[in-house]
Amino acid sequence: xxxxxxxxxxxxxxxxxxxxxxxxxxxxxxxxxxxxxSGKVLAVGEEARRMVGRTPxxxxxxxxxxxxxxxxxxxxxxxxxHFINSLNVKGLFSKPRMLICCPTNITSVEQKAIKEAAExxxxxxxxxxxxxxxxxxxxxxxxxxxxGNMVVDIGGGTTDIAVISMGDIxxxxxxxxxxxxxxxxxxxxxxxxxxxxxxxxxxEDIKIQVATVFPDARHEEISIRGRDMVTGxxxxxxxxxxxxxxxxxxxxxxIVQAAKQVLERTPPELSxxxxxxxxxxxxxGALLNGLDQLLAEELKVPVxxxxxxxxxxxxxxxxxxxxxxxxxxxxxx
Numbered sequence: 001x002x003x004x005x006x007x008x009x010x011x012x013x014x015x016x017x018x019x020x021x022x023x024x025x026x027x028x029x030x031x032x033x034x035x036x037x038s039g040k041v042l043a044v045g046e047e048a049r050r051m052v053g054r055t056p057x058x059x060x061x062x063x064x065x066x067x068x069x070x071x072x073x074x075x076x077x078x079x080x081x082h083f084i085n086s087l088n089v090k091g092l093f094s095k096p097r098m099l100i101c102c103p104t105n106i107t108s109v110e111q112k113a114i115k116e117a118a119e120x121x122x123x124x125x126x127x128x129x130x131x132x133x134x135x136x137x138x139x140x141x142x143x144x145x146x147x148g149n150m151v152v153d154i155g156g157g158t159t160d161i162a163v164i165s166m167g168d169i170x171x172x173x174x175x176x177x178x179x180x181x182x183x184x185x186x187x188x189x190x191x192x193x194x195x196x197x198x199x200x201x202x203x204e205d206i207k208i209q210v211a212t213v214f215p216d217a218r219h220e221e222i223s224i225r226g227r228d229m230v231t232g233x234x235x236x237x238x239x240x241x242x243x244x245x246x247x248x249x250x251x252x253x254x255i256v257q258a259a260k261q262v263l264e265r266t267p268p269e270l271s272x273x274x275x276x277x278x279x280x281x282x283x284x285g286a287l288l289n290g291l292d293q294l295l296a297e298e299l300k301v302p303v304x305x306x307x308x309x310x311x312x313x314x315x316x317x318x319x320x321x322x323x324x325x326x327x328x329x330x331x332x333x
Contacts, residue, residue, distance in 0.1 A: 007317020013156025016314035080121035095124035132162035138316030148270030154285025189247035214290025278302030
């Protein structure tokens with residue numbers, strides 16, 4: 001039995017794994033629960049995510065990736081090992097080749113950390129590829145033609161924006177403004193306006209259920225519970241879409257500005273292609289209500305949300321794995 005090639009979307013919020021010939025076989029949150037005293041891993045993925053903010057003192061739920069890069073090397077390695085072992089992709093005598101996606105502007109030290117973590121978790125050859133490029137392939141763009149394609153990939157830790165032509169990135173930008181920052185902005189808004197403390201999970205629920213970033217695009221409300229900062233007792237409040245739009249305004253404008261700067265640096269011929277083809281948004285952030293309308297209004301080009309935006313990078317790794325032998329090698333020594 002031979003090992004299967006695997007593609008990994010090593011995200012700040014979720015890890016998706018694509019096994020060659022099988023498709024996406026794993027989609028789990030990037031969370032690990034540890035026993036602080038013994039250092040033992042107690043749970044990984046969804047099971048660990050359920051523990052966030054709800055554990056006794058000796059158990060900590062850690063997110064080992066921050067802003068698209070490894071913040072805790074050992075925990076990342078333990079998490080990858082756990083996921084890869086659960087898939088049973090290793091052969092009797094061989095290890096799988098791995099293709100891992102990373103943000104566009106990470107340093108060679110950060111690249112090396114990702115590569116080492118993957119090798120220690122059982123990879124034979126590890127290839128790194130830039131996230132927006134893989135996301136564009138996963139979204140169905142033909143990036144190998146001599147024409148401009150623009151992709152905005154909004155993940156948990158970073159937003160990667162790139163213009164791609166002939167299989168490579170022409171201009172790109174990566175900013176540390178994405179899903180996690182949106183949650184934090186909502187959390188801080190509730191704290192400031194209502195003097196109520198809520199957790200990250202509640203902030204994420206608000207974002208998914210009522211958030212919008214385009215004025216008047218959504219009129220919904222949600223009841224949430226938290227701890228009153230004055231009395232220290234539990235309290236329930238109602239939050240509306242309009243309030244969330246206000247809370248997220250500044251963060252989203254940073255993404256709009258970064259997209260404008262990438263377009264400003266794009267050669268005119270490719271800019272003309274983008275007006276024809278439009279911009280594609282991928283990643284979990286693409287599901288944020290009104291984001292496509294806001295970008296279309298600000299950039300003056302058509303904007304589309306990819307089909308299954310959260311899976312685009314993992315699907316793209318699958319396409320690249322199928323064509324691995326034809327692709328230019330970007331393996332790090």
